[in-house]
Amino acid sequence: MTSLWSKISCALPTDEEQFPLQFSDKVEPSVVEILKRCRKQLYGNAAGASLNLNAQIVLDVSWERLNTGTWRHVDKEWRRVYSYGCLFKVAALCRENPSQEEVLQAVRTCDMGLLMGAAIMDDILQALVHILQNEIGRTSKEEEKSVEVVAKKLKTESPRSPSIREDKAVPRIKCPSLESFSTNYLLPLKPVILEGIIDHWPALNNHPWSIEYLRSVAGFRTVPVEVGSRYTDEDWSQTLLTVNQFIDSFILNEVSQDGGKSRGYLAQHQLFDQIPELKEDIRIPDYCCLGEGDEDDITINAWFGPAGTVSPLHQDPQQNFLAQVVGSKYIRLYSPDDTDKLYPHQSQLLHNTSQVEVENPDAELFPEFSKAPYLECVLEPGDVLFIPVKHWHYVRSLALARPIIASNLSWRGSTKQDKGIIKAYKSSAAQLMRSHINNLHVELSDKENLQKEDLHTFKEIRNKNFRLLCSLLFKATTQK
Amino acid sequence: MRWFGFGFNAFQQIQASKNSENSGLDADKTRLSSPTELRGHVNKDGGYFELTQIRASWSRRAFLHLDEPACVCLEGSVNDSCREVLKRSCGCKDVFISESQITLAFPDRIECWDLQRNDDTPSWSMDTQSEGSAVSLPLVPGGYIASKSPFFHSLSPHMQAKSLALGGDHVILLTAAGAVYTWGQGSHGQLGHGALLSEEEPRTVEALWGMKMSSVSAGGWHSVCISDAGDLYVWGWNESGQLGLPSQNLRKISERKAHQQGELSQNSSTYQEEVFISIQAFPALLDVTPLCEVKAVGCGSRHTAAVTTSGDLYTWGWGGYGQLGHQSFSSLDEPQRVEFFRVQQLRVVGVECGPWNTFAAVTKEEGLAPEHPTKPLNKHGE
Numbered sequence: 001m002t003s004l005w006s007k008i009s010c011a012l013p014t015d016e017e018q019f020p021l022q023f024s025d026k027v028e029p030s031v032v033e034i035l036k037r038c039r040k041q042l043y044g045n046a047a048g049a050s051l052n053l054n055a056q057i058v059l060d061v062s063w064e065r066l067n068t069g070t071w072r073h074v075d076k077e078w079r080r081v082y083s084y085g086c087l088f089k090v091a092a093l094c095r096e097n098p099s100q101e102e103v104l105q106a107v108r109t110c111d112m113g114l115l116m117g118a119a120i121m122d123d124i125l126q127a128l129v130h131i132l133q134n135e136i137g138r139t140s141k142e143e144e145k146s147v148e149v150v151a152k153k154l155k156t157e158s159p160r161s162p163s164i165r166e167d168k169a170v171p172r173i174k175c176p177s178l179e180s181f182s183t184n185y186l187l188p189l190k191p192v193i194l195e196g197i198i199d200h201w202p203a204l205n206n207h208p209w210s211i212e213y214l215r216s217v218a219g220f221r222t223v224p225v226e227v228g229s230r231y232t233d234e235d236w237s238q239t240l241l242t243v244n245q246f247i248d249s250f251i252l253n254e255v256s257q258d259g260g261k262s263r264g265y266l267a268q269h270q271l272f273d274q275i276p277e278l279k280e281d282i283r284i285p286d287y288c289c290l291g292e293g294d295e296d297d298i299t300i301n302a303w304f305g306p307a308g309t310v311s312p313l314h315q316d317p318q319q320n321f322l323a324q325v326v327g328s329k330y331i332r333l334y335s336p337d338d339t340d341k342l343y344p345h346q347s348q349l350l351h352n353t354s355q356v357e358v359e360n361p362d363a364e365l366f367p368e369f370s371k372a373p374y375l376e377c378v379l380e381p382g383d384v385l386f387i388p389v390k391h392w393h394y395v396r397s398l399a400l401a402r403p404i405i406a407s408n409l410s411w412r413g414s415t416k417q418d419k420g421i422i423k424a425y426k427s428s429a430a431q432l433m434r435s436h437i438n439n440l441h442v443e444l445s446d447k448e449n450l451q452k453e454d455l456h457t458f459k460e461i462r463n464k465n466f467r468l469l470c471s472l473l474f475k476a477t478t479q480k
Numbered sequence: 481m482r483w484f485g486f487g488f489n490a491f492q493q494i495q496a497s498k499n500s501e502n503s504g505l506d507a508d509k510t511r512l513s514s515p516t517e518l519r520g521h522v523n524k525d526g527g528y529f530e531l532t533q534i535r536a537s538w539s540r541r542a543f544l545h546l547d548e549p550a551c552v553c554l555e556g557s558v559n560d561s562c563r564e565v566l567k568r569s570c571g572c573k574d575v576f577i578s579e580s581q582i583t584l585a586f587p588d589r590i591e592c593w594d595l596q597r598n599d600d601t602p603s604w605s606m607d608t609q610s611e612g613s614a615v616s617l618p619l620v621p622g623g624y625i626a627s628k629s630p631f632f633h634s635l636s637p638h639m640q641a642k643s644l645a646l647g648g649d650h651v652i653l654l655t656a657a658g659a660v661y662t663w664g665q666g667s668h669g670q671l672g673h674g675a676l677l678s679e680e681e682p683r684t685v686e687a688l689w690g691m692k693m694s695s696v697s698a699g700g701w702h703s704v705c706i707s708d709a710g711d712l713y714v715w716g717w718n719e720s721g722q723l724g725l726p727s728q729n730l731r732k733i734s735e736r737k738a739h740q741q742g743e744l745s746q747n748s749s750t751y752q753e754e755v756f757i758s759i760q761a762f763p764a765l766l767d768v769t770p771l772c773e774v775k776a777v778g779c780g781s782r783h784t785a786a787v788t789t790s791g792d793l794y795t796w797g798w799g800g801y802g803q804l805g806h807q808s809f810s811s812l813d814e815p816q817r818v819e820f821f822r823v824q825q826l827r828v829v830g831v832e833c834g835p836w837n838t839f840a841a842v843t844k845e846e847g848l849a850p851e852h853p854t855k856p857l858n859k860h861g862e
Contacts, residue, residue, distance in 0.1 A: 025596070028538075028539075028579050028580060028596065029557070029559070029596060030491065030538065030539035030540075030557045030579065033491075033539075033557065034490065053510055053511075054490075054510075056800075057490060057510075060800065060836075061538070064648070064700060064781060064835075067701070068648050068649050068665075068700075069649055069665060347675070
């Protein structure tokens, strides 16, 4: 039986000379020097420790560049450097009889490269993660224990499935021709549910998507998860979990120990690029070809989460098809013509999101909202909802014993990387708001005359006052 | 004065390895977690240079002895074009370095040289003979020098800029009147204006209005300033604890380590009660130590180092390369004193940070009561 390392070696170039390290001059020679040291140590006999450290240097320096400026402007070269760092790190981890923990860490490293890096050497990280996954599957059936599962009962409450009013229902049509779809819905920008167009998907047939299936295909893969009921909440945050951890913590178990609900949502993630095995279970509908861009402009996102997860009312700058695979969702749509009644946030980061809680609107704060016309539906497995560009949409996963998996194929990509920033913004504001408000900031004028104990007290008071000043300033600068 | 350095040393910019081979650098020497004395700071009479300017970039350390007309010296990743530039640096009064270029301030001119290309002429230069005023790089008469083209950025003379620090993607400026201005990227709160928006033009940090600041510093994504009264204000990203405020990342990492080492796994919800700060969008007052004030501060990419009036050095933030100097590679979200200097009875008088390392200037302690007595008492207690 060939060892893990020999399998990995086969995927790598045979020797140093065959190993490319070409970068534009955006990457400084000093960084390339470290990469060359990694390469030398990979093919030499140096102990694992040096390669591990040098790989970490590459990861750390490229990570810093990836976080400089806006994501959109990050030079692709630095993403390539990051991927090389992942490659060398995986080699360092797997070279000498790696433990199960080290193999899992290597899988996680590959995933970080796939999530944040750019493809190198014929997408070698994809090849490596494939080898590593087979290794895990072979050696052990042990469940990961890193995240403790508190309560193991499945949620079985009956669904609060809203009844849809006839006059407000999104129209449904079964397998329309490309032409009729284009004429009646795409061009006039009218929402519609297409039935029967994904019946052939393996995900709904011979490879039905279930929790067990997802675990077997992607259990140890690391994915970005949003934690918190909705992204406008104070405690909303993003984290990285393996699919197993995500399923254990948020799908099978929704009640944390203190009784509060903690929701996790694998939302808007290009899962199918990261895990190609899943991509083979879906097909891009022909209708996507009717868009103005070409196939490269189509982005496929996955949404996987438990019942109750909500996407607040928002709009996207591209056309969307939302394909429902498992479970169901309640969706409400508003036309962009009625934006003035939907009270979008003023701030630049959230201007595509409404302030209104759609199913529990504050009539005093948002009086016009109830006058805004809308369409609604419950999307079932096999349905595909066409959301025209800039149409406001609100989505709530319905309470069922099964998780909700939907695929959202859109073209002319949008970015919600800003979401992480929104979270931080809200958390910072909350901290300021929590400070006590007593009196105003005082100048430290005759400090010299104070005794040591007094000075300490004075500093404490001054700290508090300073925080107060900040919170007053904050209130003045933000708009409601 | 003597200088000590600790942290990232993959290019031997702090201390050269005894191993003369270039390729296999000892893993031990790639990162130095304990303060190590810098060589080359002894003059021909065998004494220490009194006044040395040190600046560090990711892979290099530049230093300049100001006592006598001397050239700039470079340690670390030194190539041919570096050597050429150094030859022309005699008589220089101030130096500033980034990963791709070096800026030299002479009495009559300022020059920027590209460290990656072997050019005969500087990539930018300015004649300052007529100005006469002291230069504090990266501030130059009429503006400041950035690390990439276009190098020169003008500043309004009304600002009366006194000192300026360049962060990863932002700029912080201190005026003669003690006011602080920031501009550049704001997505991680590093501008301190309360929102996470970027600013193209200098904007005053309102929260500090009315308090006179005496120095400013900038890290990769955070900003720091010291008030006249010796208080330290911090704002920006706290992902590694570089603000000295509770960091959720650090808590998670220590929990994960504890779990791996077989200690009782904790319920992941226990840390939800504490207030963690990942981005501080407004200046926050940080108590480095209740005992005394802060005299000087330096920022690395994700760590911060402060010198107190009592001669101690405190560090906090990212420690993965030993840049905190506590003989470990852990990160900290609370200021901690670097005990090395106390034990050696050295008084820290200045600090300068590279992105992943720290340099401290020390003098011999005069009259400080030692923690460990140097002479044993005789039997009469004398």
